Amino acid sequence: MDSDNDFNSSQASGDDFLDDQDSDLGLEDDSDFDMDQDDVGFESQDKDMGPRKQAYEVDYKVFDPQQIQASQDNQIDEVSSILGQPPEATAILLRHLRWNKERLIDRYMDNQEEVLENAGLGETAATNPPKIAKVAGFVCDICCEDDANLETFAMKCGHRFCVDCYRQYLYTKIKEEGEAARIRCPGDGCNRIVDSKSLDLLVADELRSRYHELLTRTYVDDKDNLRWCPAPNCVYAVECGVKNKDLMQIVPTVHCECSHDFCFGCSLSDHQPAPCALVKMWLKKCEDDSETANWISANTKECPKCNSTIEKNGGCNHMTCRKCRHEFCWMCMGVWSEHGTSWYNCNRFEEKSGSEARDAQAKSRLSLERYLHYYNRYANHEQSAKLDKDIYLKTEKKMQQLQNTTGMSWIEVQYLDTASQALQQCRQTLKWTYAFAYYLARNNLTEIFEDNQKDLEMAVENLSEMFEKPVDQLQGLKVDMMDKTSYCTKRRVILLNDTAENLKQGNWEFNVKFS
Amino acid sequence: MFASKRLSKELTKLQDKLPPGIALVKADDFREWLMDIQVMDENPIYQGQTYRLKFTFSQSYPIEAPEVVFVRDESHPIPMHPHIYSNGIICLDLLDRQGWSPVHNVESVCVSLQSMLTSNTKNERPPGDDSFVRHNTQRPRDINFVFHDNAV
Numbered sequence A: 001m002d003s004d005n006d007f008n009s010s011q012a013s014g015d016d017f018l019d020d021q022d023s024d025l026g027l028e029d030d031s032d033f034d035m036d037q038d039d040v041g042f043e044s045q046d047k048d049m050g051p052r053k054q055a056y057e058v059d060y061k062v063f064d065p066q067q068i069q070a071s072q073d074n075q076i077d078e079v080s081s082i083l084g085q086p087p088e089a090t091a092i093l094l095r096h097l098r099w100n101k102e103r104l105i106d107r108y109m110d111n112q113e114e115v116l117e118n119a120g121l122g123e124t125a126a127t128n129p130p131k132i133a134k135v136a137g138f139v140c141d142i143c144c145e146d147d148a149n150l151e152t153f154a155m156k157c158g159h160r161f162c163v164d165c166y167r168q169y170l171y172t173k174i175k176e177e178g179e180a181a182r183i184r185c186p187g188d189g190c191n192r193i194v195d196s197k198s199l200d201l202l203v204a205d206e207l208r209s210r211y212h213e214l215l216t217r218t219y220v221d222d223k224d225n226l227r228w229c230p231a232p233n234c235v236y237a238v239e240c241g242v243k244n245k246d247l248m249q250i251v252p253t254v255h256c257e258c259s260h261d262f263c264f265g266c267s268l269s270d271h272q273p274a275p276c277a278l279v280k281m282w283l284k285k286c287e288d289d290s291e292t293a294n295w296i297s298a299n300t301k302e303c304p305k306c307n308s309t310i311e312k313n314g315g316c317n318h319m320t321c322r323k324c325r326h327e328f329c330w331m332c333m334g335v336w337s338e339h340g341t342s343w344y345n346c347n348r349f350e351e352k353s354g355s356e357a358r359d360a361q362a363k364s365r366l367s368l369e370r371y372l373h374y375y376n377r378y379a380n381h382e383q384s385a386k387l388d389k390d391i392y393l394k395t396e397k398k399m400q401q402l403q404n405t406t407g408m409s410w411i412e413v414q415y416l417d418t419a420s421q422a423l424q425q426c427r428q429t430l431k432w433t434y435a436f437a438y439y440l441a442r443n444n445l446t447e448i449f450e451d452n453q454k455d456l457e458m459a460v461e462n463l464s465e466m467f468e469k470p471v472d473q474l475q476g477l478k479v480d481m482m483d484k485t486s487y488c489t490k491r492r493v494i495l496l497n498d499t500a501e502n503l504k505q506g507n508w509e510f511n512v513k514f515s
Numbered sequence B: 001m002f003a004s005k006r007l008s009k010e011l012t013k014l015q016d017k018l019p020p021g022i023a024l025v026k027a028d029d030f031r032e033w034l035m036d037i038q039v040m041d042e043n044p045i046y047q048g049q050t051y052r053l054k055f056t057f058s059q060s061y062p063i064e065a066p067e068v069v070f071v072r073d074e075s076h077p078i079p080m081h082p083h084i085y086s087n088g089i090i091c092l093d094l095l096d097r098q099g100w101s102p103v104h105n106v107e108s109v110c111v112s113l114q115s116m117l118t119s120n121t122k123n124e125r126p127p128g129d130d131s132f133v134r135h136n137t138q139r140p141r142d143i144n145f146v147f148h149d150n151a152v
C-alpha cells in the first residue's frame, strides 16, 4: 500500500480562499498572502498511529485545552519579540489579524502606526487611555436619553453612546452571540473593533471571564488547520493539514481523544468513504425526500411467508419468523438460504432495461425506486448500528453478571467490546457506501466497489448475528467472534483503501456534479 | 424594559411626524408594530400600492435588530423585488446581525425599505423563491442570507 499521500505531509502554502474571510473586516486583501500551516507552534508529539498508515488515513494531532493555551502563548511570545511589543498588545494584534502571523509582521513592518491604530493600540490609546466621560448636551442615539449626568463612552471613532447602552450592547454580543475579538462599534456602518482595553473598562467581571474564554476560542476558530471536536462538551481541538480545496480527493476522518470520529473537512461524524460534497448533497436529498422515504425506514415488516408482523429487534438482517420459522433477508425480503450460497444480491440495485425507462412516468418512478433502494440500505445501517449498540449494552450487563457469578475476568470479556466497536464502525462505513454508490456512474470501478461493499456487508451481518446468541453461548463463541471481528475490520480497510486511492487519483466517475 | 423605553420614545416621534409615504398603523404594545409604506415616485412596479410591514421586537431591541417582514392581506400585496421573497421575508443586510446598528430605528428601517423599492427596476422575485417559500421554517433572523448584491 502506497502511503505516500501528499495531503498528509503537505505543508504547502498559497491558499487564496482565506482572503475572503477578511473582507468583512474592511481590511484590504493581500493577494500574496500565504497561509502558513506549520506555524501552529505545537510541540511535535506524534501520536502513535499504528504501524503503517493506510491510504484512507490522514495525519492529525489532538490537543487538550492546556496545549492549545500553550501553543497560543508560544506564538504570542515569538511574535512579541519580533515586533518589540509587550505580549498583551501582541495578543490583541494577532487576534485582530486572525492569528495570521506573517500577515501581521508584514503589515507591521509596512505601517506600524496604522496596524496599532486599527487594533485600538495607537499612540493616542497609550497616552490617552479610553475613559468614561460626561458630555454636555449629549443625547444617546440608542436609548435617546439626554440626561446631563449621563455617563458616556466613545472609542477613537467618536461614536459616543451612554455607558448603559454600550454595556448592554457588549453583553448581547458576548453572552448571546458569542463574539469576542471582533465586536464592532455600535455606530452605524462603523468597522472599528472594540479593543480589549475598552472592553475591560466597560464590562462586569462575570462577563469578562466569558470574554477571555471566547478570545481563547478564536485561536482555534481562526486557524484553518485547527478545528474543535464537535462532540457535545468536548474540549479538544484537532490539527490537520488537509485544506478545503483537497476535499474532493480526500476524506479527512480524525479521531478525537473523547473517542468521537469526525470529518475534519465538514465536522460531521465520520462519513468515509464519501467525500464531503457528496455527503452534503445526499443529506440534502434525504431531507427533501424525507416524506417519500419515511415509510421505508419503518421498523416492522410482514413475514413474506406467513404475513405475521415481525419487528426488527437486532442489527442483523438475517430474520427468522417466530411463527413459521421462515428465514429471510430483512433488506430484500428474499429467502436467506439463497443469500447463504450465492451471497448477497441485495446490496446492488439492478438497473432496469432501457425500454422501461422510455416512458416518462416510468422514468420518474424508476429514479425514485433507485433512490429508495440506496436510501433503504443507508437508513438500515444507521438503524442497525443503534440496535447493535442496544444489544451490546444488554450483553455487557449479562457479562458483568457472569463475571460476578463465575469469576471470569474482565479481560476475558473484552472481545465483546472490541466486536461491538468494530461493528459500529463498519456499519458507519457501510451506511455511507450506499450514499457513495448512489452517485456513482456504472463502470468497472463501480463493480469492484460494489463487490467490496458486498464483502463488507456480509462480514458485518455474520458478526452482528453473533450478538443475538443467548448469553450463555457467548463465551464458547469467543474465538469465532474474534475471527469474525478481525475479518470485518479487514474488509473495511480494503474497501476504504480502494475508494481513497481512487478518489485521490480522480478515478471515480459520478453521475452528478458536486459543487 | 430596555426595549420599551426606547420604543416609547420612538412612538412619540412617529405619532408626531413621519416622512411621506410612511404611516404608523398599529403600535398597541412594545412587541409588535405595523407600518405601511408606499413608493412615492413613478416606479411602475409599485404604483398605487400600499405595503404593510410587521416589526417584531425582542427584549433587547435596539441592541438586537427587530424582525421585519412584509405581510399580505386583501389590500396589501407583497412587493415584487429580487430581495423580497413571496412570503414577505426580506433579505436586507441592514436587518441582519452583521449589518444592524442599534442606532437604527423603525423609521430608518422603513425609509431604507422604501428606497430599496424606489430604486428597483426588476419586476422579479429572488432566485429560488419557490423552494425557499415552500421549505423555509426558520425565522428571518436565523437565516444566513448572503449579501452579494447590495446594489439592487
Ligand SMILES: [Zn+2]
Residues within 6 Å of the ligand: A140, A141, A142, A143, A144, A145, A161, A162, A163, A164, A165, A166
Ligand atoms: Zn443610551
Ligand SMILES: [Zn+2]
Residues within 6 Å of the ligand: A157, A158, A159, A185, A186, A187, A190, A191, A192
Ligand atoms: Zn464607531
Ligand SMILES: [Zn+2]
Residues within 6 Å of the ligand: A229, A230, A231, A234, A235, A236, A256, A257, A258, A259, A260
Ligand atoms: Zn472530542
Ligand SMILES: [Zn+2]
Residues within 6 Å of the ligand: A263, A264, A265, A266, A267, A268, A271, A275, A276, A279
Ligand atoms: Zn466531511
Ligand SMILES: [Zn+2]
Residues within 6 Å of the ligand: A303, A304, A305, A306, A307, A308, A321, A322, A323, A324, A325, A326
Ligand atoms: Zn412467518
Ligand SMILES: [Zn+2]
Residues within 6 Å of the ligand: A329, A330, A331, A332, A333, A334, A339, A345, A346
Ligand atoms: Zn437480501
